[in-house]
Amino acid sequence: MTLELTSPELKTQEMIINMGPQHPATHGVLRLVVTLDGEIVKHVEPVLGHLHRAQEWQGQNRTIFQYQALIDRVDYLSGMFTSWAMARSAEEIDGLKVPKRAEYLRVILSEMNRITSHLLWLGTYLIDLGAMFGFPFYPFREREKLFDLFEAVAGQRMMFNYIRIGGVVRNPPFGWFDKLKQFLDEFPDRIDEYEAIVTENPIFLKRTQGVGYLSPEVAMNYGMSGPCVRASGINLDLRKFKPYSVYPEIDFKVPVMQEGDTWARYMCRIAEMRECVNIIRQCIEKIPGGTTEELRKTLGTTTPEKDDSKDLDPEWLLMAKKQNAGLRIKAGEGFSAVESPRGTIGCYVVSNGSDKAYRFRWRNPSFCNLSALSHLLVGSPIADVMAIFGSIDVILPDVDR
Amino acid sequence: MSDAAHGAKPAEEPEKELAAGPFGQFLKEHGINSKRLPDHSGAVEVIEVEGKDLEAALKRLRNSQETQLNYLLTITGTEYPEHFESVYHLWSYTSTKELVVKVKIQKTAVAEGALPVVPSIANFWGAANWHERETYDLVGIRYSGHPYLRRILNPWDWDGHPLRRDYKQPVDALNDKNPHSMR
Numbered sequence: 001m002t003l004e005l006t007s008p009e010l011k012t013q014e015m016i017i018n019m020g021p022q023h024p025a026t027h028g029v030l031r032l033v034v035t036l037d038g039e040i041v042k043h044v045e046p047v048l049g050h051l052h053r054a055q056e057w058q059g060q061n062r063t064i065f066q067y068q069a070l071i072d073r074v075d076y077l078s079g080m081f082t083s084w085a086m087a088r089s090a091e092e093i094d095g096l097k098v099p100k101r102a103e104y105l106r107v108i109l110s111e112m113n114r115i116t117s118h119l120l121w122l123g124t125y126l127i128d129l130g131a132m133f134g135f136p137f138y139p140f141r142e143r144e145k146l147f148d149l150f151e152a153v154a155g156q157r158m159m160f161n162y163i164r165i166g167g168v169v170r171n172p173p174f175g176w177f178d179k180l181k182q183f184l185d186e187f188p189d190r191i192d193e194y195e196a197i198v199t200e201n202p203i204f205l206k207r208t209q210g211v212g213y214l215s216p217e218v219a220m221n222y223g224m225s226g227p228c229v230r231a232s233g234i235n236l237d238l239r240k241f242k243p244y245s246v247y248p249e250i251d252f253k254v255p256v257m258q259e260g261d262t263w264a265r266y267m268c269r270i271a272e273m274r275e276c277v278n279i280i281r282q283c284i285e286k287i288p289g290g291t292t293e294e295l296r297k298t299l300g301t302t303t304p305e306k307d308d309s310k311d312l313d314p315e316w317l318l319m320a321k322k323q324n325a326g327l328r329i330k331a332g333e334g335f336s337a338v339e340s341p342r343g344t345i346g347c348y349v350v351s352n353g354s355d356k357a358y359r360f361r362w363r364n365p366s367f368c369n370l371s372a373l374s375h376l377l378v379g380s381p382i383a384d385v386m387a388i389f390g391s392i393d394v395i396l397p398d399v400d401r
Numbered sequence: 402m403s404d405a406a407h408g409a410k411p412a413e414e415p416e417k418e419l420a421a422g423p424f425g426q427f428l429k430e431h432g433i434n435s436k437r438l439p440d441h442s443g444a445v446e447v448i449e450v451e452g453k454d455l456e457a458a459l460k461r462l463r464n465s466q467e468t469q470l471n472y473l474l475t476i477t478g479t480e481y482p483e484h485f486e487s488v489y490h491l492w493s494y495t496s497t498k499e500l501v502v503k504v505k506i507q508k509t510a511v512a513e514g515a516l517p518v519v520p521s522i523a524n525f526w527g528a529a530n531w532h533e534r535e536t537y538d539l540v541g542i543r544y545s546g547h548p549y550l551r552r553i554l555n556p557w558d559w560d561g562h563p564l565r566r567d568y569k570q571p572v573d574a575l576n577d578k579n580p581h582s583m584r
Contacts, residue, residue, distance in 0.1 A: 049554040220494050223473045223528030363475040371531040
């Protein structure tokens, strides 16, 4: 006897399931209320705010000097960029010109930060896809080396507080540039290693190719940015598009893919890491004053910290604004953005000339990219939810602030 | 020291009327009135439009070939001593143009206990959806016509709008043992 499955009374029922907030693949705490029809996602509602730390409120109620140390926590995987966005808007209001050497140090440290951020994404994304065979530890190996370099120059491994309004805090110690060069020499081989394991892996290709297609129209409608839109054929990279700092002096390419799927986003980030190596190499060549050893030799001093030499070229200074607890910026308002590993991170500051800002507003790439998630997920099977969510590289502290 | 400056205006507004910039001129040609505001750096055009013209103005600026301001960076709500501002930062995916659009609501025009109202643009611009929800949540500006105006960062039953100057944090707000708490 056969069952009559085509009977008109027999219909499927939609089911609502709750993913998170403590889902291991959400890289933080995000709750997704997913409506399913069988295996297919019909509707998604992200519920945010579990990591809300009132960053904007703190910006208005702490002095600017205090707040400088807090903003690394806005996006903890790329603290350099959050500091940089805030420093740039304050410098815009203040009309400060940052010394060249400081700008080069900013670019070097930020590009290193971009590499660490993409490496963490690579490792965790493979875990999201279920690759629990030990590969996720490969990127962490290189990430640790970069963190050691960060620690030597900024004193912290992740919450750097290195880029300040007006410049950067200190010169790298002796021997730091050599270690960095050594890392740059071996890192492209390491990327080859990741690619040998992942890029051509048939399981990886099956899970990612053609999955989570993002059309350029949707990306533009939702105000998305970063590698997500560059994988969809939109050439939006602020380093080229609205050049800031010393990026016009550096020769680099912006990887753009046309496919728009999860795999293209992966390839974009891999290509970006290779470009980072290229950018840092050029910066080490071009930095005014040379490495710390060369600078000290020219100045005739013996410690890496001292910067008060009389014959110091103004371009070799690190800081254009005195850093003390009473730090204040002029009255006015300014918006500035930099290209973070996740996209356009911007900061809108309204200052009334006191030591506290009147209004702080963050424009976070993760927040805007995540708002397109409900659009991306509809119609895909539930097994792909985490593959797509992971591929847009959302950092929840950056979403919730 | 610094608390005394809280109520002060962030920037002195000059008396004289500024000549319309290219975007102000463009809007005027299409029958939308705007007022140019002084900008600190001088590099970016800042205009103010009436709330009722907002939707038409932004649609024009977004879709027209001349302007192509199709990248909505962020929507900011700001409370000033005399008025509220809803600020739209517009960039373009295809050119380096940028524009800041402001809508001002005088506090005297807001009824006691009511929220200031600005028309929503989320119906035609997906990026605005969450920004408007966030501004409603934190600054307490109501975007009329928003498809789903609900708190986004704070819990749905939170009391008050934390970025208001007169906001007082409920002491026991997160203590679920307290029968009067909101949790």
